[in-house]
Amino acid sequence: MRLLIIGAGVLGSNLAHSIRKGNDVTILARNKTYENLKNNGLIIKHKLGKKTIDHFNVIEKLEEDDIYDCIFVVSRFSSLDSIIPIIENNKSKNIVFVGNNISVEKYMNIKNKNVLFAFFMAAGKKYDGYIDSICLNKIEIGRVDGKDINNEFINSIFKETKIKVTIENKMNDYLKTHACAVLPLVFASYKVNGNLKLLKKDKEYSLLIMDAIIEGYDVLKKLGYEILPKGEYENCVNKKKFCAFIYRFMFSNFIGKMCISDHAMSARDEFLLLNSEFEKLRKKSKLETKVYDQLKLELLNYKD
Structure with missing residues (x-):
């Protein structure tokens, strides 16, 4: 699948690394993070493993017709409002908000979008040029209405990865x-x-x-x-x-x-x-x- 990850912090970087197998992954990043990813790749020092370096397609701006099978918004809760216009102006249908979110109601009804929510089990700290991290490779993901109509789509995203997926359709x-x-x-x-x-x-x-x-x-x-x-x-x-x-x-x-x-x-x-x-x-x-x-x-x- 063609996937976009918006955000290259600890969670976004780990998700990109873990979800890459079987998928065509692009990262949207800005400023110094964009330059580091373009020039040096995504460097993660895994506390429970070895250092990895992955090279992804990296973009600074999401164009209206740059369509993805799924966009993962991996950003701090306090930054979500600034990202909504970016995904509203893009024609991709499937959106997954990943991370802390106590106000799901505010983001679950974006016009013309199929919105899911997730929590990815990774933590650590971002430094200049690399991520110091611990990642359990587990994700809770699903809808908020209890319906299982997206289960097949969710499983297709992760089928070739090593991420342990738990579908939870009461993500709110x-x-x-x-x-x-x-x-x-x-x-x-x-x-x-x-x-x-x-x-x-x-x-x-x-x-x-x-x-x-x-x-x-x-x-x-x-x-x-x-x-x-x-x-x-x-x-x-x-x-x-x-x-x-x-x-x-x-x-x-x-x-x-x-x-x-x-x-x-x-x-x-x-x-x-x-x-x-x-x-x-x-x-x-x-x-x-x-x-x-x-x-x-x-x-x-x-x-x-």
């Missing part, structure tokens, strides 16, 4: 759940200025993180959303101490840095917006989120 619920799980971890990152190792022995704070996550899930449940994946809510409530232990373990090693704090500390605008959108949901639910409200101050009051 999935992405809202994910946002509620991630935000308290982001707050923790700002509490220690990105050095999560300072929290590796703090049992009390790790339990507060769990309480804040559960409060977020309760908001979603009150509003009628399903907590996904199935069993996530029950695990957090019934195995809270174990989940808190897992987070402390992550904080103690490179996983915490690459999967949580690197992104958190480099994308404050994104997480401020995610928090703001969550606040709208909380007000609508009329539930109190006392622990969440306490922890979020680390993000809101942070000064570099």
Whole structure:
């Protein structure tokens, strides 16, 4: 398939690398990233593997008649509004938004487009000329209305790749759940200025993180959303101490840095917006989120 990936950050770069087999992949990038990709290729230093260098077709602008079988929009939540006009003016039909998104309703009805949503399991940090990364090669992807009418199309995109695909056609619920799980971890990152190792022995704070996550899930449940994946809510409530232990373990090693704090500390605008959108949901639910409200101050009051 002819695929376009808009965005060459950590997620977009890993997705391009992982989805390339069996597909004709183009990357839309700008400025220095465009020059680096054109001149040196896509360089990824894989924490769990060797360095790879891939060469893709790279464009700076998407023309109206430059049609792709599918366009993957892999950008920060805070940048999506600036990308919408680009895809609206292009004749490609199938669009997949990849990444954090707590406001799916805003983007799911683009005129003349078949819109899907996804979350790709990769993390790391972008440097000048390369990506330092850990990638699990897993993707959750699908519609938001529960219908399976795009399942065959989705499978055809990934059939020759090594990406493990889970089709989830309630992606609105999935992405809202994910946002509620991630935000308290982001707050923790700002509490220690990105050095999560300072929290590796703090049992009390790790339990507060769990309480804040559960409060977020309760908001979603009150509003009628399903907590996904199935069993996530029950695990957090019934195995809270174990989940808190897992987070402390992550904080103690490179996983915490690459999967949580690197992104958190480099994308404050994104997480401020995610928090703001969550606040709208909380007000609508009329539930109190006392622990969440306490922890979020680390993000809101942070000064570099």
